[in-house]
């Protein structure tokens with residue numbers, strides 16, 4: 175598996191990242207198998223969030239790390255904070271909202287470290303743009319976490335270009351990514367400036383739901399014979415299509431099946447020809463480029 179820096183100042187991740195959003199749907203044993211299957215394929219970077227599985231997925235993954243302590247140094251851990259919603263585990267929250275206060279960011283990181291049984295996160299993302307975000311407070315939290323060695327790198331998710339620029343202006347360290355939805359079923363970032371900004375700033379995006387959350391697979395068809403041409407499955411083609419972009423998109427795959435992790439990893443070896451890329455785009459746009 176190819177590895178690459180997501181930003182000139184780091185960190186280095188596997189080009190395909192394993193996402194744990196759906197991993198509460200499987201047993202703790204399967205969570206461990208998924209982690210091991212990913213590592214076996216060279217997929218060393220794992221994407222989490224404090225809220226996944228109603229605040230349980232970090233803990234389930236952490237149990238696998240506790241059981242196999244040598245795994246932590248073979249992987250990069252990404253997690254997120256700022257979304258809050260009513261849950262038996264968070265009795266003080268009565269309405270879904272976002273919280274980028276310094277106090278909450280620091281608390282959330284402490285909690286994630288505890289859940290993972292680790293002393294550091296490789297990357298912390300602000301999960302969704304908070305309309306009440308005070309960038310000075312975020313900067314204070316990030317500076318403290320970096321100084322304490324608890325978080326090595328910082329980024330955001332689902333930020334617009336102006337939100338990204340605004341927060342970056344207030345930080346002494348680079349935002350190393352914006353994790354956004356990009357796939358053959360969500361092509362807006364290719365045209366709305368999201369990927370332009372990434373190229374301008376030398377930041378690589380992470381693509382969540384790179385298979386449209388499975389929607390693309392439900393529509394599976396051999397796009398103009400491409401699967402035959404590339405000797406690839408449709409999911410591999412959909413990932414290779416993202417990997418082809420010059421901003422160096424890091425797809426975050428969401429499967430709960432170890433065999434599909436293995437299948438996805440092979441996408442890295444497929445180089446989609448420019449005209450095939452446009453033909454796949456035409457298929458989802460329903461029309462040729464103007």
Ligand SMILES: NC(=O)c1ccc[n+]([C@@H]2O[C@H](COP(=O)([O-])OP(=O)(O)OC[C@H]3O[C@@H](n4cnc5c(N)ncnc54)[C@H](OP(=O)(O)O)[C@@H]3O)[C@@H](O)[C@H]2O)c1
Pocket residue numbers: 192193194195196221222301331332353354381382383384385386387388389391409426427428429430431434
């Ligand atoms: N930042 C954010 O706001 C945000 C939002 C959403 C997700 N994410 C991140 O992105 C990750 C991926 O999201 P996602 O789960 O929607 O990604 P995805 O890879 O687009 O979709 C995965 C889903 O597709 C299904 N699927 C059907 N056929 C498949 C095939 N041939 N190969 C692989 N999967 C197939 C999977 O089922 P099986 O499990 O049965 O394989 C699973 O339900 C999440 O885990 C999370 O880390 C971030």
